[in-house]
Amino acid sequence: xxxxxxxxxxxxxxxxxxxxxxxxxxxxxxxxxxxxxxxxxxxxxxxxxxxxxxxxxxxxxxxxxxxxxxxxxxxxxxxxxxxxxxxxxxxxxxxxxxxxxxxxxxxxxxxxxxxxxxxxxxxxxxxxxxxxxxxxxxxxxxxxxxxxxxxxxxxxxxxxxxxxxxxxxxxxxxxxxxxxxxxxxxxxxxxxxxxxxxxxxxxxxxxxxxxxxxxxx
Amino acid sequence: xxxxxxxxxxxxxxxxxxxxxxxxxxxxxxxxxxxxxxxxxxxxxxxxxxxxxxxxxxxxxxxxxxxxxxxxxxxxxxxxxxxxxxxxxxxxxxxxxxxxxxxxxxxxx
Numbered sequence: 001x002x003x004x005x006x007x008x009x010x011x012x013x014x015x016x017x018x019x020x021x022x023x024x025x026x027x028x029x030x031x032x033x034x035x036x037x038x039x040x041x042x043x044x045x046x047x048x049x050x051x052x053x054x055x056x057x058x059x060x061x062x063x064x065x066x067x068x069x070x071x072x073x074x075x076x077x078x079x080x081x082x083x084x085x086x087x088x089x090x091x092x093x094x095x096x097x098x099x100x101x102x103x104x105x106x107x108x109x110x111x112x113x114x115x116x117x118x119x120x121x122x123x124x125x126x127x128x129x130x131x132x133x134x135x136x137x138x139x140x141x142x143x144x145x146x147x148x149x150x151x152x153x154x155x156x157x158x159x160x161x162x163x164x165x166x167x168x169x170x171x172x173x174x175x176x177x178x179x180x181x182x183x184x185x186x187x188x189x190x191x192x193x194x195x196x197x198x199x200x201x202x203x204x205x206x207x208x209x210x211x212x213x214x215x216x217x
Numbered sequence: 218x219x220x221x222x223x224x225x226x227x228x229x230x231x232x233x234x235x236x237x238x239x240x241x242x243x244x245x246x247x248x249x250x251x252x253x254x255x256x257x258x259x260x261x262x263x264x265x266x267x268x269x270x271x272x273x274x275x276x277x278x279x280x281x282x283x284x285x286x287x288x289x290x291x292x293x294x295x296x297x298x299x300x301x302x303x304x305x306x307x308x309x310x311x312x313x314x315x316x317x318x319x320x321x322x323x324x325x326x
Contacts, residue, residue, distance in 0.1 A: 002292060003292065003295055008295070011295065011299060015299055015302060018303070018306070019302075019306065022306040022309065022310075023309075026306075026309055026310050026313045026314075027313070029310065029313060029314050029317065030313040030314060030316055030317035030320075031317065032317065033314050033317030033318045033320075033321060034317040034318070034320040034321045034324070035321065036321070036325065042261075042262075054262075056257065056258075071258075072254065072257060076250070076254060079250055080247065080250070083243060083246050083247065083250070084243070086243075086281070086285055087239060087240070087242075087243040087285075089285075090239050090284075090285050091236070091239060094231070094235060094236070094239065095231075097229075098228060098229035098230070098231065099226050099227060099228055099229065100228045100229070100231075101226070101228075103231075185226055197286075198286055201281055201282075201285045201286045202286070204281060204285075205278055205281045205282065205286075208274055208277050208278060208281065209274060209278070211250075212253070212270050212271065212273075212274040216253060216257055216270050217267050217270055217271075
């Protein structure tokens with residue numbers, strides 16, 4: 001199967017975007033390895049400017065479960081939401097191949113819902129991170145969790161990814177709108193769903209890497 | 218006003234095997250993420266754990282790019298023109314981690 005011009009250009013755009021995200025994540029790796037690592041027991045960990053924090057000790061809050069230590073649970077839920085919205089996007093593309101307008105509408109709508117839910121989760125995560133857990137929170141210049149660079153990288157990397165999710169939701173909405181008004185049905189194919197689908201999967205792919213390098217390692 | 222045209226569109230029924238494959242891929246991604254969580258809480262941090270995380274992430278990336286983004290089924294030239302430039306990223310990662318630890322040693326020792 002030959003890739004069309006539009007799909008090919010989307011692939012090359014995504015490759016260039018992959019370079020940008022790689023640069024950001026590698027910057028994280030470099031700055032982290034230039035800081036002292038925490039050496040003691042995980043249970044005895046306290047926040048300090050002296051060493052890089054353990055991510056699971058920073059990200060352990062979940063909405064509505066105040067004061068409970070649930071390390072990485074919320075970010076796990078966010079990962080699951082994004083993977084699910086990627087699945088609904090594939091199903092929309094698949095329905096487009098079959099010229100099934102109703103199914104494309106249904107799956108695009110679920111994809112948009114997934115994207116918006118993810119953005120809502122990220123807004124909560126940011127708000128919690130900024131307000132902190134009693135030590136003054138974090139901003140670009142100060143950080144209760146560890147060295148200031150840690151907070152700056154958190155805002156930069158998850159923010160850049162969140163911006164991608166946001167533009168993805170906007171694009172998904174445009175595709176949904178065009179599907180409902182019958183633009184693609186009259187055109188005779190749903191290739192636009194595929195192109196925007198590529199972008200949306202890429203956003204999911206980047207999150208898989210952010211999840212590993214920022215939250216797990 | 219276009220109803221006459223629209224009624225002529227032939228909706229092809231869904232292929233059960235295709236749909237099943239999509240959900241299978243989703244299941245694999247979910248299971249791999251669950252395994253990552255398991256390692257995050259049962260294993261001490263170190264080079265081995267980091268290697269396992271990176272390995273599992275690459276497997277997940279393979280499924281997302283290959284199945285969801287359909288790259289596995291594209292022409293060979295497209296596959297290689299996406300994959301080969303990523304070699305530079307791998308090198309960049311190695312070079313900058315090396316650079317970072319060298320900064321660490323010159324700052325603290």
